[in-house]
Amino acid sequence: MMSIQPVTIRHLLFDLDETLYTDTSGLFLEVGDRIEGWTAQALGISHEEARRLRRLYYERYGTTMAGLLHDHPELDIDDYLDYVHAVDVSQYLKPSPELAAMLAELPAPKSIFTNSISDWAERITRQLGIRDHFEHIFDVRSVDYRCKPNRYAFANVLKQLQLPGQACVMIDDQPAYLIGASQIGMRTILVRRDSRPAEGIDHAISRIQDAGPLLHSMLGGN
Numbered sequence: 001m002m003s004i005q006p007v008t009i010r011h012l013l014f015d016l017d018e019t020l021y022t023d024t025s026g027l028f029l030e031v032g033d034r035i036e037g038w039t040a041q042a043l044g045i046s047h048e049e050a051r052r053l054r055r056l057y058y059e060r061y062g063t064t065m066a067g068l069l070h071d072h073p074e075l076d077i078d079d080y081l082d083y084v085h086a087v088d089v090s091q092y093l094k095p096s097p098e099l100a101a102m103l104a105e106l107p108a109p110k111s112i113f114t115n116s117i118s119d120w121a122e123r124i125t126r127q128l129g130i131r132d133h134f135e136h137i138f139d140v141r142s143v144d145y146r147c148k149p150n151r152y153a154f155a156n157v158l159k160q161l162q163l164p165g166q167a168c169v170m171i172d173d174q175p176a177y178l179i180g181a182s183q184i185g186m187r188t189i190l191v192r193r194d195s196r197p198a199e200g201i202d203h204a205i206s207r208i209q210d211a212g213p214l215l216h217s218m219l220g221g222n
Contacts, residue, residue, distance in 0.1 A: 122137065
């Protein structure tokens with residue numbers, strides 16, 4: 001009887017926000033204020049109601065954008081995306097030589113897969129000093145405005161990479177997103193303090209800088 005050989009890992013996919021960096025300086029507070037401000041103005045509601053709606057959309061759809069697209073398709077979602085990400089990230093983030101060194105040592109192609117926009121990812125990664133380590137940035141526009149954990153979003157990225165899910169590792173801070181990745185065959189790593197493996201989550205680490213040994217071990221299986 002022939003044994004089934006595991007598929008070689010050929011690509012590493014990294015989430016961006018709260019995965020490649022963790023904000024402790026107020027960056028996400030400013031983005032959150034912009035999300036709620038835009039939503040309040042666009043829908044003609046109070047800032048408090050926009051905050052409640054933001055929480056509801058996150059719980060129900062995964063992102064505010066996905067909720068707005070579902071309930072208010074008449075809105076200019078590109079204007080929303082551009083506005084909420086129009087933040088000077090240099091005020092909040094510094095280069096991370098430790099992260100850059102870890103990424104440089106990984107012997108596999110790497111890309112970013114984020115629910116934000118490519119301009120944001122470009123600015124963040126350049127500010128962190130890690131942009132050159134990533135071949136592609138897959139943002140929400142590149143997957144037809146679908147968001148993780150939507151299966152279509154993952155399938156779209158795999159189609160662009162011309163790879164099966166089994167050939168990729170997804171590294172993210174959101175368990176629900178990793179469960180979605182696992183359902184399409186990807187191996188998964190959760191980046192979250194005091195986290196543990198669970199269904200759909202193959203491995204767990206406290207911070208991205210600790211991913212090196214684990215990823216080397218996974219790639220060593222090739």
